[in-house]
Amino acid sequence: QVQLQESGPGLVQPSETLSLVCTVSGVSIKNYYWNWIRQPPGKGLEWVAFISNSGSTNYNPSLNGRGTISVDTSKNQIYLRLTSLTPADTAVYYCARGYRSGYFDWGQGTLVTVSS
């Protein structure tokens, strides 16, 4: 059974950098594709970033180059780094396993609030 667990700082100051971790159990992350998806409070879902099993990445253009997704296969973890945060980045951030067909497994999400 695949389990995903996101973790993060909770509260971040504007203009600072966010670092999130998704810890995966039940499968080896090197065999699958991974994504970060976010959901602002009371709003819909938004794709953030993607990384393939070969390490290729892609990002939502709305991030304007502020995002970096990476993995550590030895720790079975996926990371998201988001710089120059603004209140508009306040959201629940989910990691999810999947590719073109759909997102088959999701974490429970971690709330990130950008505020001074």
Place this chain on the structure above:
Amino acid sequence: QSALTQPPSTSGSPGQSVTISCTGTSNDVGGYNYVSWYQQHPDKAPKLIIYEVSRRPSGVPDRFSASKSGNTASLTVSGLQADDEAYYYCISYAGSDSWVFGGGTKLTVL
């Protein structure tokens, strides 16, 4: 990347059927058979209920069905039950390892 268009809300009585539409373009919904649907209850993570336009993951009741015609995908929930009350989101692959999401539809079971 423009978002997919879903109706903000829909409703139905127990036992009835409802259909939720998801309209995109030839660059996403119409161009790939990679539309998926998700159910999200309040304060919960989304759950995949349909993938590759019309396929159901193991454990998803056959009351959930879906299809696609041109640039519009549709999700039908039959035999409505109280627990079906949730938000439903469509997602489409848009090529070059990118995705577009629908804005979500709130399904109310009356």
